Amino acid sequence: MTRLTAAAVSAALLLSGCASIGTNYNTAVLAQLMPGMTEAEVIARMGPPNGRTELYGGSTQLMWLHSSANVFGSGGAKSAAVLIDRNGKFVSVISTTETKLN
Numbered sequence: 001m002t003r004l005t006a007a008a009v010s011a012a013l014l015l016s017g018c019a020s021i022g023t024n025y026n027t028a029v030l031a032q033l034m035p036g037m038t039e040a041e042v043i044a045r046m047g048p049p050n051g052r053t054e055l056y057g058g059s060t061q062l063m064w065l066h067s068s069a070n071v072f073g074s075g076g077a078k079s080a081a082v083l084i085d086r087n088g089k090f091v092s093v094i095s096t097t098e099t100k101l102n
Contacts, residue, residue, distance in 0.1 A: 019075075022066035023047040030080055030093050037090040042082060058086030061094060074102040 025046045033042060042062070043049065051063035062082050069075030081094040 018068070018070045020066070020068040022050050023064050024066045024068075025064045025078075025080065027078065027080070027096070027098065030082075030096060033082065033090055033093065035090060035092065039084045039088045039090070042084070042090050046080075059091070060084040069101070072102070074100075076100040 023046070029045045032045065039060070039062070046064055049062040050065045051061075053061040053063070055061055060083075062084060064080045065077075066079075067075070067077040076099055078096070078098040080096045083091040083094050085091050
């Protein structure tokens with residue numbers, strides 16, 4: 001029983017040393033977005049955006065951000081922004097970034 005307790009405590013300590021913030025979207029989904037998809041379809045595939053900016057002319061920029069780190073010093077950050085036209089249809093991916101630590 002002592003080994004099991006030690007293993008459970010170790011696992012709890014390791015898991016508590018992880019941090020994550022933002023929407024952890026799948027970067028592969030960006031390549032699957034097709035012009036003409038509705039904003040709702042994009043959000044259904046990517047998850048809820050972390051930011052929304054109304055642009056001049058009625059179009060919208062949706063942004064996804066995610067950062068993670070653990071006690072071992074590894075982690076990373078990624079972001080993506082897409083353009084939605086005034087009719088609520090996906091136009092294109094505006095930008096993507098991804099950074100990995102260790």
